[in-house]
Amino acid sequence: MSELRDTLFRYLTLLQLIPRYPGRIATPVLKEKLAERGFRIDTRSLQRDLRDRLSVHFPLICDDSSRPYRWYFDRDFHCNLPALDVPSALTLVLAEEYLKGLLPPVVIDQLAPQFRDARGLLDDLAQNGLSRWARKVRAIPNGKALLPAPLSEATWQTVSEALLAQEAIRVTYLSRSAEKHRRYTLHPQGLVSRHSVTYLLATVNDYNDIRQFAMHRIVDVEGSDAPWRETVGFDLDDYIARGAFGYLQSREPVHLVANISPQTAWLLSETPLSRRQTLTALPDSDWQRLEADIPDDQQTLWWLMGMGANVDVQAPASWRREIYAAASTIVARGQAPDG
Amino acid sequence: MSELRDTLFRYLTLLQLIPRYPGRIATPVLKEKLAERGFRIDTRSLQRDLRDRLSVHFPLICDDSSRPYRWYFDRDFHCNLPALDVPSALTLVLAEEYLKGLLPPVVIDQLAPQFRDARGLLDDLAQNGLSRWARKVRAIPNGKALLPAPLSEATWQTVSEALLAQEAIRVTYLSRSAEKHRRYTLHPQGLVSRHSVTYLLATVNDYNDIRQFAMHRIVDVEGSDAPWRETVGFDLDDYIARGAFGYLQSREPVHLVANISPQTAWLLSETPLSRRQTLTALPDSDWQRLEADIPDDQQTLWWLMGMGANVDVQAPASWRREIYAAASTIVARGQAPDG
DNA sequence: ATAAAATGCGACAATTAGTGTCGCATTATG
DNA sequence: CATAATGCGACACTAATTGTCGCATTTTAT
Incomplete structure (x- = not known):
């Protein structure tokens, strides 16, 4: 590590060493970490840096309730270098809208x-x-948004770190x-x-088989x-x-052949199912192959299946059979509710 | 704005004013922006800051091909304050996996x-x-991942800024x-x-009706x-x-009543369809209401529909009819392919 | 094409800011 | 209760930062 006698850079390093709120770091620890990085300075200087300099310009909070004082950033503070530009900010907003339906709230909060x-x-x-702008951008998620299962912040932090x-x-x-608590x-x-x-x-415990635990x-x-x-x-x-998650997936891709309605063809021409996909007009109809x-x-x-009658699967035969079977069951149930 | 005679803070402000690669900013502009923020310094100082100080420690690049020099950050540079912690980093990795299927590559690149x-x-x-770690975390997207439509960086930037x-x-x-170019x-x-x-x-142009343009x-x-x-x-x-995007949606929510298979019940107990959802056992079967x-x-x-025979919708009647109709059509097509 | 204005930069001196040291008060630690 | 840590005000010393000036080069306007 170069012999950096550069104050600015030391400040930056210092700021990077201080964690956000739930975390905290004591002054002597900071001194040590700075030394590791090549900044050998007096404790007194460090104290001055924190109290007189950094905490004036940043939302740095000092826990002085016990004696090695501990420093941390305000929970809400965040700063990007270089600063966000407009397109990136917009991307983040869209990303947030999508992720809300995909990750538990506490996990999203990490990026809040x-x-x-x-x-x-x-x-x-x-x-x-x-x-x-808030009225001008929307993300419409793909598929039905199920509500993410809630999960505690401590659980996420402890588990991910472990x-x-x-x-x-x-x-x-x-x-x-069994609706009861077990300890493992x-x-x-x-x-x-x-x-x-x-x-x-x-x-x-002492077993060797992998098991799944919903967080x-x-x-x-x-x-x-x-x-x-x-x-x-x-x-x-x-x-x-x-198939551990119900996604039984053979390594081999299958060759799908289907007749599809004009609306579906339109959708698939915009967002293909795969990189190699062909759409050809069918004779005597506006449907496509x-x-x-x-x-x-x-x-x-x-x-x-979700596409219902808009898709008429020709191959693979197993899929056609499965779809046909599901449809038959539904038809057998009749048009009116049970009762 | 306070009379800041603080060098450190001026440096940080400076760093925030400099954009990442596709962008660039000229020295006189920087001087002006700094002045706006209360830093009234000589042009000479600014030049020194950039060339002798900041560009030594940061991946700052100077375009000196024409005379007001222009500065920008290396395309790859990024710095978070406070620094990322492990759980946040993990969240970002998961978020990236999900977003890859949801946003065009160039848009994701903004956050690369x-x-x-x-x-x-x-x-x-x-x-x-x-x-x-790369072998330890995976995100499995919800629903069929269609391939995002590619789109140019310039388009995204110009459009979002406009x-x-x-x-x-x-x-x-x-x-x-019409497969031809039009200018609007x-x-x-x-x-x-x-x-x-x-x-x-x-x-x-001069019309007043809203139209959609795929980026x-x-x-x-x-x-x-x-x-x-x-x-x-x-x-x-x-x-x-x-219904502009095929999402015809009445303001009124509907009351869904359905009999569902045990597997589906299990899925819905984990990730409910809505905040108020009830599951009750049905007599004489392991299905639930x-x-x-x-x-x-x-x-x-x-x-x-995608759940196929696993869901037997009782209400609303319109949905039951629609599902029944789709199933009937599929059954009418028969078990074997056309051709 | 040519003059005027703008920009970049080396040098230097005045000023400012950052640093270590010491002493003392206060707070943990065993 | 003693000892070691920690925080902090004061001070002197050192190093860094700043504005100014002059000159070379480039851009812009005439």
Whole structure:
């Protein structure tokens, strides 16, 4: 590390070492971390930097209730370098709208200051010409938005840190079948966010098989003293592909052939199902013939079913059979409700 | 504005005024902007700040090909204050995976430095304990991922800036029906990202009706001298609700009653359809009775159809009829393919 | 084409800001 | 209760920052 005797850069480093609110860092620790990075300065200087300089210009808060004072940023503060430009701010706003339906609220909250920053920038624009951007942009999510399962901030933080730090955790879990709490020691191996539910993949206690734990059913979590045990040979993509999440997916893509209605053809010409997709006009109708190589997964089948009568699947035969069977069942139920 | 004679803060302000690569800012402009913010300094000082100080420690690049020199940040540079913590970094990684299927690549690129930052942080963790985080987190998107329509960076930037600045633009547009280029003057009124296609809502030339323009079919765009014309009384939510994007949606939510299979019940207990949803056991079967107030939109209907035989809609009657009709059509086509 | 204005930059001196040290008060720690 | 840490005001010393001037070069306007 270069011999940096540069004050500005030291300030910047200092600001990067101080965490946002739930976190805090003590002055001596800061001094040490600065030293690690090549800034060997007196404690007195550090104190001056924090109290007289940085906290004047930044929302830095000092917890002086006990003696090594601890510093942290205001919960809401966020600053980008370089500053956000208008297109990026707009992107963030759209991203937020989409993500709201995909990730649990606490997870989104992690990025809240960024999103607030973006909205703030657009608001400032509005001051000049009352552009009221909020009325001008919308994201319409793909598919039915199910409500993300709520989840506590502490759970997310502890679990995600343990996963990456390769540490075992002790959890109280509300198991699905039995409606009662169980305590386990988990060895986290992976994390999967599916739709809006987040699952932790881990081995339990002394067992070696991977099990799924829905994060929102973790009632309580804390670090464990037990040494973390790696599951050798575990491959997350493999695990998912083998159908662990209802996404039974063969490695082989299938060749889809279907007749589709004009509206559907229009949709697919805009957003193709796959990179290689062909649409050709059918004789004697305004329908089109669709051919594409697509993954053989449940998602695709759901999508095809959702299109109802707009799609007439010709191949693969298994899909046609499945769709036909579902339709037959529905027809058998009759046109009027049961009662 | 306070009389800031503070060098550190001036440096930071300076850094915030300098845009990332595609952008650039000339020295005299910087001087002016600094003056606006209360930093009245000599041009010479500014030159020194940039060349001798900031560009030593930051990836600042100077375009000295023409005489008011222009400064900009390296395309890849990004710095968060306060620095990212592990849970936030993980959130960003998940967010990126989801957004890849929802927004055009160029739009995601706007946030690329942030995502890179997050991945970098996690990579650094890995150095210590080879945690190989990349193998540990996955996001499985909800619904069939259609491929986002590609779109040029310049288009996104120009259009989004014009929308918010309330300025007219001149576009060359590849209209859908006629396969030829047309030139229009557009007065942007709104932006809608739907699935993975982004639409600009604007009035054309001297007309007053709103039309939709798919951003990826805008071949070329530039600012226009024509004064921007506001469409009075235009309400984006209203426009969408009236079915402009195939999402015919009455303001009134409907009361859904349906019998659902055990698997579906399980899914809905995790991620409810709406905040007020009840699931009750049905007599003489393991199926359950679902009741929920949900929006009356196409998305929901698609979702219900996608569930196929797993859902037996009882009410509203219109949905039951629609699902029945679609199923009848499919059954009428027979079990074997046409050709 | 040519003059006038703008911009960049090296040098220098005046000023300002940053730094370590010391002493004392206050607060944890064992 | 003693000892070690920590915070902070004061002060002197050192280093950095700043405006000014002069000159070279480029841009712009005439």
